[in-house]
Amino acid sequence: MNYEFLAYQLIILFVAVMLIIRSIVLTIQGKKNFRELMLAILIWGVFAILALFPNLSTFIAHIFGFELGINFILTITTIILFASVLHLIVKTDKNNSEITQLVRQLALKEIKERKQDN
Amino acid sequence: MNSNNKVYVIIPAFNESKAIGPVLDNIKTLGYSNIIVVDDGSKDDTYDIAQSKGVIALRHIINRGKGAATQTGLDASKLLGADYAVTIDADGQHDPAEIHSLLTPLLNGQYDVALGSRLLAKNGMPLSRKIANKIGNIITYIFYGIYVSDSQSGFRAYNKKALGAINTTFDRYECEAEVLHQIKIHNLQYIELPISVIYSKYSMNKWKDIRDVPAQTFINGFKMVFKMIIRSITT
Numbered sequence: 001m002n003y004e005f006l007a008y009q010l011i012i013l014f015v016a017v018m019l020i021i022r023s024i025v026l027t028i029q030g031k032k033n034f035r036e037l038m039l040a041i042l043i044w045g046v047f048a049i050l051a052l053f054p055n056l057s058t059f060i061a062h063i064f065g066f067e068l069g070i071n072f073i074l075t076i077t078t079i080i081l082f083a084s085v086l087h088l089i090v091k092t093d094k095n096n097s098e099i100t101q102l103v104r105q106l107a108l109k110e111i112k113e114r115k116q117d118n
Numbered sequence: 119m120n121s122n123n124k125v126y127v128i129i130p131a132f133n134e135s136k137a138i139g140p141v142l143d144n145i146k147t148l149g150y151s152n153i154i155v156v157d158d159g160s161k162d163d164t165y166d167i168a169q170s171k172g173v174i175a176l177r178h179i180i181n182r183g184k185g186a187a188t189q190t191g192l193d194a195s196k197l198l199g200a201d202y203a204v205t206i207d208a209d210g211q212h213d214p215a216e217i218h219s220l221l222t223p224l225l226n227g228q229y230d231v232a233l234g235s236r237l238l239a240k241n242g243m244p245l246s247r248k249i250a251n252k253i254g255n256i257i258t259y260i261f262y263g264i265y266v267s268d269s270q271s272g273f274r275a276y277n278k279k280a281l282g283a284i285n286t287t288f289d290r291y292e293c294e295a296e297v298l299h300q301i302k303i304h305n306l307q308y309i310e311l312p313i314s315v316i317y318s319k320y321s322m323n324k325w326k327d328i329r330d331v332p333a334q335t336f337i338n339g340f341k342m343v344f345k346m347i348i349r350s351i352t353t
Binding site: 100104108 | 194349
């Protein structure tokens with residue numbers, strides 16, 4: 001079988017492989033845990049496979065009822081981005097609540113100490 | 119008023135050095151000696167002025183918003199053994215003489231919470247604010263299933279039962295609506311009472327200057343709705 005790679009496929013493949021190698025190195029150095037490594041391999045592996053076999057996205061798209069592979073990729077990307085933003089907002093909200101709790105405890109410290117003394 | 123009842127007046131304040139002094143003087147003149155000022159990370163002399171007036175001055179080391187400061191004040195009143203707590207704004211837009219009107223139905227044992235309503239009073243608010251407030255009321259009803267005439271009012275009174283039940287988690291102006299939600303959850307008896315509103319040149323101008331502006335503006339209204347949606351999804 002004779003494959004002809006386009007430039008964008010090679011770039012995506014190169015970036016995906018580099019990022020997977022980087023994740024492996026970071027895991028060996030103890031800066032990433034095993035779960036994070038698996039997640040990185042999964043995400044960038046999917047990119048690498050789709051870059052190598054672009055028609056695969058059309059095949060998967062058809063399974064999910066999309067006409068074109070690009071529509072499927074855009075829809076999935078939008079969902080992932082939306083979920084990520086929501087996750088960040090929730091996390092920020094939680095952090096803000098914790099900061100408020102801390103600030104409140106500092107403000108009430110004197111009253112609590114006075115109450116304990118009595 | 120029965121002198122055995124411990125009434126605490128709670129004033130969340132952010133950069134209110136120009137107004138807080140006269141507000142405290144007015145409240146003290148009316149005979150309320152238990153006053154808690156929660157300075158919400160002000161950059162001006164708000165905290166020092168409150169201290170100089172001999173009230174309980176608490177300080178948030180960084181600004182956390184009106185809701186957070188109000189809850190800190192309510193927590194402080196609980197620690198100090200309050201029977202009743204009244205929250206009032208620091209900018210002088212509320213008339214301290216009306217504290218007694220809010221407390222009366224609570225002292226009679228009929229209600230747990232008294233909500234001051236600027237819209238029930240004859241000299242209410244400007245039309246633009248009335249519309250914004252109405253929208254806020256509808257949004258509060260949609261999210262929390264409780265409809266009141268002034269969902270954003272900060273002039274409220276609570277008895278001991280309500281103080282024990284209410285614990286808000288929103289930091290900014292969404293907390294006023296959250297209180298209503300908790301009133302419903304804990305099945306607290308509440309009454310709405312008309313309160314006058316004093317829109318002084320100072321209180322009108324300061325909204326332009328400070329970061330944590332009231333929810334009556336539409337932009338903050340949208341922010342409020344967004345936060346409420348996020349909370350309703352995630353909790």
